Amino acid sequence: MIETFLIGTYTHKSSEGVYELQLDTDKKQLQNLELVGRAGNPTYVTESKAHKVYAIDAESEDGKKIGGLKIFDAAEKPFKELGKTLTPGTSPAYVTVDEARQFVYTANYHTGIVTVYKIESDGTLTTTDTAKHTGAGPRPEQQDGPHPHFSDLTPDNRLVVCDLGNDTVYLYDVSDDGKLTEHSRFNCARGFGPRHIVFNTDKNVAYLVGELGSGVAVLDYDAAEGKFSLRQSLSTIPSDWTAHNGAAAVRLSTDQHYLYVSNRGFNSIATFKVEVNGELTLIDQIPSEGDFPRDFNFNADEKFVILVNQNTDNATLYSRNADSGKLTLVQKDFTVPEGVCVAPTK
Template sequence: MIETFLIGTYTHKSSEGIYQLKLDTTAKKLFDLSLIGSAGNPTYVAESKAQKVYAVDAESEDGKKVGGLKMFDGSTETLGELGTTLTPGSSPAYVTVDEDRQFVYTANYHTGIVTVYKIEADGTLTTASTVQHTGAGPLPEQQDGPHPHFADVTPDGRLVVCDLGNDTVYLYDISDDGKLTEHSRFNCARGFGPRHIVFNTAKHVAYLVGELGSGVAVLAYDEAEGKLTLTQALKTIPKDWTQHNGAAAIRLSNDQRFLYVSNRGYNSLATFAVGEDGQLSLIDQISSEGDFPRDFNFNADESFVILVNQNTDNATLYSRNAETGKLSLVQKDVHVPEGVCVAPRI
């Protein structure tokens, strides 16, 4: 079977935008990398069920930075441009689609703003609302102010936002017209730098990855109260690792038995087993076979994992044992320029 993936990238060196990468599950190989959409630093991409692709976009107008999203028709292999939503300032770090409400959400690391867009009938976007975060953390380099890095829908329909800059996870209620009202917030350990979060619906817990703390926090999630509470904290790297590391992407298998986290610096994928109570135990570390692994993702039946290394311009393919959760190297050194995001195509 041939499966296809969207690859979001930086465009600082040789990359020109959004790429498509194919996986042959029978031959067990990645192949046929192709440029399918031009954009400036499309570091994160999301595709709707209507096959509209929304990509982070950074451009320049009259010598000044503008950023936002570029919209594409994804019904054909090469993306057709539909328009942009660019405003003064830097581009967001994350984008996702809310199929139930027909909204798109972005988290802007640079400006501290969370934006809700309404999806119009033709797939284009109009701004529904924005929220400006405030506050800072103890680490001056990346916590000099608010830096929301993730905004996505919880299993029970709230918006959860991870703010790396002020060490806070926000839960928002979402109105029918896209307005956000803060419901609760979880304050992380100082310097944790919350980056992304995933929810285990079977265990009523969430797993929060901390970029700056190179850790995973296990949070009990009370849906009725809309509240997160810390129950466990683990490292994603060995205790004796003293060089720089930034934890990045986090993914939970569909059976909710195994959790995976990428490490940039230690350059690995960490595998955690999920216990009966939802708590985690580290069971494996495997090399990313490159430098600065940003994102990774499963294929359709989760028998493979595709990872991209930003600094070494390469992708790595692993097979995944569904019973043990462990990964095995299948293919490395697949050319992918400045890879940041891996998203299965609809």
């Protein structure tokens, strides 16, 4: 069976934009990388059920940076460009689609702004609201101000935003007309640098990855109150690792039994077992077979995991044992230029 994935990239070297990658599950191999949409630094991409692709885009206008989203129609290849939503300043770090309410959300690491867009009938976007964060953290290299890195939905359809710069997780209520109202905040340990979060609906907990602290926090999520509270903190790297590392992507298996986190620096995927109470136990570390693995993702039945290494321009394929949760190397050194994001197509 052939499955396809969208690959978001930086375009500092040889990459030209958004790529499509095939996984042949019978042959257990990655194949047929194809450029499908030209864009500037499309570091995160997502596809709606209507087969519209929303990709981060960075351009320049009169010598000044502008950034936002480029919208593509994925019904044909290469993708047909439908429009752009670009504003002064650098581009966002994350984009996602709210199918139920037909919104798109972005988190802009550089400007500190979270944006809500309404999806129009043709797939293009209209801004409905923004939220500007403030504050800073103790780590001067990445906490000189607010840096929202992630904005996506909670299981009860609030918007959760991870701000790496000010060590805060925000919860927003979203109105039917796309307006944001701040509901609550969770303050992380200073210097944790919250980057991404996933939810375990069986255990009513969330798993929050801290890029700067190379850690994962288990948070109780009280949906009725709309609040987080800390239960457990673990490291994603060995205690004797002293070189630089930044924890990056986090994925939870559909059965919610295993959690995976990528490490950039230690260059690995950490595997955690989800215990009966929702807490985590580290059970494995497997090398990424490249440098600076930002993102990875499961295939449809979660028997495989695809990872991209940004600095070494390669993708790695693992098989996944659903019973043990452990990953096994299947293929490495498949060329993917400056890979940053792995997103299954719809």
